[in-house]
Amino acid sequence: MLNIFYGDMSDAVYNTASYFKYDYEDEWIVDSFVKKMILDVDHSTVLDSGVIDSPVLGKIPPLALSGGVKTLILVKFNTTKVFNASTRGDNCAKWLLKIAEKEDRTINLRHLMDFGDEPFMIHILNTNQTVHSMAELIPIAGEFV
Template sequence: MLSIIYGDVKNSIYNTNVYFKNSYEPEWLEAELAKKMIRDIDDSEVLSGECINSPVLGQIPPERLSGGVKTLLLILNEPDRIFNASTCGDNCAKWILEIGRIKDVTINLRHMMSFGKDIKFEIKVQNGGETAHSMKELIPIANKYLNEMKQE
């Protein structure tokens, strides 16, 4: 299940680019889900665990993937850690939901991410323990905690 904590989280990994650069494993990129995410988000193909073919940049190392893809790979491969998913755009939201369907993960958000107007999901908001099943339910919950963050 996907859990979200809105606002600042003491043990959240905020700089996902630096963390990814120093911790990713080449085999992460060889998983089928990773290849799908990279193809969808970065429009690139995984050639190996250490080489990606980008239509814009040519052959690149994993460190040159977008911040969103790197964060998704961290969430997928280190589910016991809390990553700042505000480094992801809304184009990553469907993949965050997919990861949450296959394993229990907690992410940190410091903004309102759109998971899709007509998408049904189950997200637990850890700030107050609420569960949301749609954006219509999630928006007021997230807004409450994001507004609290601004007032601090």
């Protein structure tokens, strides 16, 4: 399940792009799940662990991926840290839910990310409540961001 702490969280990694720079591993980039995320969010194709084909930027290294994808990759593979997920746009929300489908993940959000119209299960750590829709989530989370 996806656990979210809303608002300022002192031990969360705030600058996720900077953290990714010295933390990512080659195997993460060529993971089949990650390839799908990169294709969906960045519209880019992973050619190998060091080269990604972007329709706008040309051939780019993993460090030039979007901030959103970098944070998603960190959330998937680095389970020792809590990351500030407000560096991701709403187009990353479904991937957050997919990452946390089978394993627990905890993230920090400092804005109201839109998790869409489909039912979901999110545990809000601030109040220890589980919500299943944006209609349930907004009145609770909005108090903290």
